[in-house]
Amino acid sequence: MFFPHSPDHQRRNGAMRLMRGAEILSGLLGLSIVLGVGTCAQAQSLTLLGKLPGHSVSEAYDVSDDGRVVVGWSGTGTTALAFRWTSSGGMQNLGTLTGFGWSKAYGVSADGRVIVGVSTNANGQRRACLWLPSFNNPAIYFAYDLGTLGGAESEAWAVSADGSVIVGVSTNTSGRRRACLWKYSIRGFNDETGQPAVRVDLRLDLGTLAGYTDASEARGVSADGGVVVGFSSLSTRSRACRWIIRNNAVQRVDDLGTLGGDSSVAYDISDDGGTVVGGAADSSGWLHAFIHQGSMRVLGSSSTVAYAVAEYGEVIVGTAVPGRQSRALRWTSGGQEDLNATYASLLPQGSLLRDAHGISRNGRYIVGSIGPDSATGGIDQAFLLDTARCSTHRGDINRDGCVDDNDLLIVLFNFGRSGTGLGREDVNCDGNVDDADLLIVLFNFGQY
Structure with missing residues (x-):
């Protein structure tokens, strides 16, 4: 038995979120390849x-x-x-x-x-x-x-x-x-x-x-x-x-x-x-x-x-x-x-x-x-x-209050884009939509 807010429970929850995110990721990768990646950038x-x-x-x-x-x-x-x-x-x-x-x-x-x-x-x-x-x-x-x-x-x-x-x-x-x-x-x-x-x-x-x-x-x-x-x-x-x-x-x-x-x-x-x-x-x-x-x-x-x-x-x-x-x-x-x-x-x-x-x-x-x-x-x-400025966040890309598969989709559809006019899909604001952004979404997957 473990308590709802114990460190053990938090570790299990985190692992479950990561596994769930990985499952969704594997399914979405193929979809992103089929649909292609957008390349439009936002301008000041x-x-x-x-x-x-x-x-x-x-x-x-x-x-x-x-x-x-x-x-x-x-x-x-x-x-x-x-x-x-x-x-x-x-x-x-x-x-x-x-x-x-x-x-x-x-x-x-x-x-x-x-x-x-x-x-x-x-x-x-x-x-x-x-x-x-x-x-x-x-x-x-x-x-x-x-x-x-x-x-x-x-x-x-x-x-x-x-x-x-x-x-x-x-x-x-x-x-x-x-x-x-x-x-x-x-x-x-x-x-x-x-x-x-x-x-x-x-x-x-x-x-x-x-x-x-x-x-x-x-x-x-x-x-x-x-x-x-x-x-x-x-x-x-x-x-x-x-x-x-x-x-x-x-x-x-x-x-x-x-x-x-x-x-x-x-x-x-x-x-x-x-x-x-x-x-x-x-x-x-x-x-x-x-x-x-x-x-x-x-x-x-x-x-x-x-x-x-x-x-x-x-x-x-x-x-x-x-x-x-x-x-x-x-x-x-x-x-x-x-x-x-x-x-x-x-x-x-x-x-x-x-x-x-x-x-x-x-x-x-x-x-x-x-x-x-x-x-x-x-x-x-x-x-x-x-200003077309990027702002770091925890992975809730569409701002619906939850980090979920919708946010993963946004990252995947924009994967590989780079530049200064990116939106919230550039989660860490490094000018690239890449694996680092995917990891942030996955580690926070399921959080509100």
């Missing part, structure tokens, strides 16, 4: 997302896993409207809670269906807003007011990977701004319009950090909604903090520290909750992008801030403000890079990638705003950058 591209009719500017804030859905806002000098852009349909006006006023979209779920942000209500007050698609027509969206903690206003900044947990800020009954977490459920839908019937099940006040009790705000959330990051403030000072959520309650609040200065702000967190990024002041008052993995350390040069991080913390994007012109940045294991230099060949004449606000979970797609170079003019709108 920069897509300008445009603006809504009558608007002069647009800005993108988040992107779905596959890069096919981007959210943000389009506007003029006096108003703005949330948009949803798709690769097939272009830019769509998401509207507002009441049909008038303004709105902005800041976050989107991994599959691109759930969108969150802010919209004015009938009284002109800011309200955290949820947009959901019609059950009858996924291109039609409906807006929902998520409510407040008893005050007048709220704003949603981010949503978990599956779209079930939303975080942001709300005023309470005393008018204080507090980090807030919302959960909701769909209780049915209208047969004629397909509009979901939404009920807000939880509005959770996340509280503040000890010693920083004036206000707090949540800006990012882990994939499962269990870890939230943002900041807590007192007067003009702020501290990046992390809330651990268990059973719909705050288990603890962690002070993430600073870089020697008096303020820091956390903007995003990796899927697993292990990597936090943001901006913090050093002892001389200079702002630096930071990364927190157990402790806070400098990520970027002075006058930089990190806004978003990919799945496992391996790719981070943000902005540098060297003088009057901001520039979009990316950080990897190779260090800091200016996206304008890396992707110079893709840029329109006289334009600069100004801000990088969001990144897909696999680190491939980056969104933000592109603007004119002050010396030569240019354009001013949202962008989607496809």
Whole structure:
């Protein structure tokens, strides 16, 4: 007899998975020879997302896993409207809670269906807003007011990977701004319009950090909604903090520290909750992008801030403000890079990638705003950058939650390909789809 979680059981399970994978592999090898191997490679591209009719500017804030859905806002000098852009349909006006006023979209779920942000209500007050698609027509969206903690206003900044947990800020009954977490459920839908019937099940006040009790705000959330990051403030000072959520309650609040200065702000967190990024002041008052993995350390040069991080913390994007012109940045294991230099060949004449606000979970797609170079003019709108970048993973190539024969097939059908534009079939990201990638899939076969 052996216990379910004993080392002996784990070894037997691993051996069984490997044997099962080997059986499937032997059967699929012949099939791959018959069907042949694909040779098409993916190319880098920069897509300008445009603006809504009558608007002069647009800005993108988040992107779905596959890069096919981007959210943000389009506007003029006096108003703005949330948009949803798709690769097939272009830019769509998401509207507002009441049909008038303004709105902005800041976050989107991994599959691109759930969108969150802010919209004015009938009284002109800011309200955290949820947009959901019609059950009858996924291109039609409906807006929902998520409510407040008893005050007048709220704003949603981010949503978990599956779209079930939303975080942001709300005023309470005393008018204080507090980090807030919302959960909701769909209780049915209208047969004629397909509009979901939404009920807000939880509005959770996340509280503040000890010693920083004036206000707090949540800006990012882990994939499962269990870890939230943002900041807590007192007067003009702020501290990046992390809330651990268990059973719909705050288990603890962690002070993430600073870089020697008096303020820091956390903007995003990796899927697993292990990597936090943001901006913090050093002892001389200079702002630096930071990364927190157990402790806070400098990520970027002075006058930089990190806004978003990919799945496992391996790719981070943000902005540098060297003088009057901001520039979009990316950080990897190779260090800091200016996206304008890396992707110079893709840029329109006289334009600069100004801000990088969001990144897909696999680190491939980056969104933000592109603007004119002050010396030569240019354009001013949202962008989607496809870096055609590979990201290492554990073998779940089609991202269905399980390493199985479907993933083996993908590797086999692409076996022998090489280059810099490979997709998830290059599991270890060495530029080749080979036996090393097959081994990773086989060793993790059957895992969820």
